[in-house]
Amino acid sequence: MQTIVSPPSEVPPIRDLQASDIPDILKAGWNDFKRAPAFGLMFSGFYVLGGIVLWMVFAAQGEEWWLIPFALGFPLLAPFAAIGLYTVSRKLEAQEPLIWREVIASCVSEKDRQTPSMAMLILMMFMFWVFVAHTTFALFMGLSAFTNISSSPEILLTGNGLMMLSIGTLIGAGFAAMLFSFTVVGLPLIMDREIDIITAILTSMRAVAANPVSMAIWALVIAASLFVGMLPMFLGLFIVLPVLGHASWHMYRRLTS
Secondary structure (H helix, E strand, O other): OOOOOOOOOOOOOOOOOHHHHHHHHHHHHHHHHHHHHHHHHHHHHHHHHHHHHHHHHHHOOOHHHHHHHHHHHHHHHHHHHHHHHHHHHHHHOOOOOOOOOHHHHHHHHHHOOHHHHHHHHHHHHHHHHHHHHHHHHHHOOOOHHHHHHHOOOOHHHHHHHHHHHHHHHHHHHHHHHHHHHHOOOHHHHHHHHOOHHHHHHHHHHHHHHHHHHHHHHHHHHHHHHHHHHOOOOOOOHHHHHHHHHHEEEEEEHHHHH
């Protein structure tokens, strides 16, 4: 049986984005979540469950401090959740019925396109961030801190501890900003059109460069919302992740349509 290959799509032009557009985009994300809450709860549930499992594992080993680098690096993994949410928003936009089988099949079909390459890039950057966070901790706190921090968490409030947290946060923000510029348009673009990952990343970076202030505000909204959502045992992510995921689709549409 001959495989049918879709022809490459044209690269969409990038439109200007105003900071005043962001509340409307968030509202659109909230509306999509209200229209299809079961899908949002399911896709976000994997992250909530994963966060709780991580906390239980670290707590059992007396190493709860490891949640710090994972929490700081969480924005790097957030685009993973958006894949299914983009599919739901796209169907709602096209006024197509939301059938579980079809939504899941649409997500699974992405394995034959450019999405796995983007997913691998996201995962590699997250793992590299964990390594950098581990190294930063050792440089500032010394190897003895790995055995003392669980019983003496106040060590983080010392001069070296505060410096380590500050430097680690800055490095984590740098990783997040880089990945944000790659994926804010790049990820929905490769799902929406037949475009290779390099072109998608370059288009996404062009969108960020064309709207630096508005996109910086959007990135801060995402980061702040994710951190707030993680505070009550990750349970806030049941709401935060779906709303941000759906809103990210509408952000892509606002920038390229």
